Amino acid sequence: MEVFILENYDEISKKASEIISEELKQKPNLKLGLATGSSPIGTYKELIKEYESGNISFKDVVAFNLDEYVGLNKNHNQSYHYFMRENFFNKIDIKEENCFIPNGSAKDLEEEVKRYDNLLEEYNYADIQILGIGENGHIAFNEPNFTLSADTSVVNLTDDTINANSRFFKHKKDVPKTAITMGLKGILSSRKIILIASGEKKARAIKQLLIGKVTTSNPSTFLNLHKNVIILIDKEAAKLL
Numbered sequence: 001m002e003v004f005i006l007e008n009y010d011e012i013s014k015k016a017s018e019i020i021s022e023e024l025k026q027k028p029n030l031k032l033g034l035a036t037g038s039s040p041i042g043t044y045k046e047l048i049k050e051y052e053s054g055n056i057s058f059k060d061v062v063a064f065n066l067d068e069y070v071g072l073n074k075n076h077n078q079s080y081h082y083f084m085r086e087n088f089f090n091k092i093d094i095k096e097e098n099c100f101i102p103n104g105s106a107k108d109l110e111e112e113v114k115r116y117d118n119l120l121e122e123y124n125y126a127d128i129q130i131l132g133i134g135e136n137g138h139i140a141f142n143e144p145n146f147t148l149s150a151d152t153s154v155v156n157l158t159d160d161t162i163n164a165n166s167r168f169f170k171h172k173k174d175v176p177k178t179a180i181t182m183g184l185k186g187i188l189s190s191r192k193i194i195l196i197a198s199g200e201k202k203a204r205a206i207k208q209l210l211i212g213k214v215t216t217s218n219p220s221t222f223l224n225l226h227k228n229v230i231i232l233i234d235k236e237a238a239k240l241l
């Protein structure tokens with residue numbers, strides 16, 4: 001695990017974008033694992049700038065997202081489909097048919113999670129997976145629990161996560177209580193993982209992650225089992241180290 005403690009969020013975003021851009025130049029048909037939330041927005045902005053400058057192209061890239069709320073359709077302004085279009089996909093030359101996100105409004109969710117895992121397997125997983133981390137240590141929506149799912153699954157969001165995500169919704173009651181999330185197998189099968197954390201609120205989870213032990217009470221600690229993880233954090237997130 002390689003840990004970079006950077007000055008601030010902008011520096012994290014630049015570093016993440018640099019790593020991804022380099023890989024993309026080496027491999028134009030890169031398979032990118034993507035996240036939503038505040039953490040990767042700066043990285044997407046930097047990648048968009050690189051694209052606009054003509055330094056990189058996403059025309060052969062395949063993208064897989066980690067998760068989606070159950071019950072929000074693709075055009076709902078808090079759905080992760082909408083987030084990805086607004087913050088990234090609509091601003092680069094990626095092909096719509098190469099962007100995969102779990103369908104949270106599928107009629108048969110059990111079929112949908114199987115479909116998503118089959119897809120990941122078919123493409124042989126991501127080359128680079130971008131991750132944020134929850135204050136409670138969740139990665140994607142794999143929440144702290146007695147057991148964690150290896151496969152993509154439908155999960156109940158914890159109160160902590162619902163509270164944290166209520167900042168994006170008008171009323172807390174509007175935050176969905178369930179989501180589809182990629183499981184630990186999908187995440188850990190990526191060739192390289194970049195985890196981004198900014199701000200003091202993430203400091204406790206980061207400290208636990210970097211102790212190097214594995215516990216289901218902080219799902220991010222499973223990243224200690226992976227050989228190629230880059231942790232990009234700012235000084236606040238590194239406060240307890």
Ligand code: F6R
Nearest residue numbers: 035036037038039132133134140
């Ligand atoms: C989002 C995701 C979540 C977030 C996490 C941190 O696709 O998988 O695990 O990465 O909740 O969210 P932010 O970045 O908003 O602090």
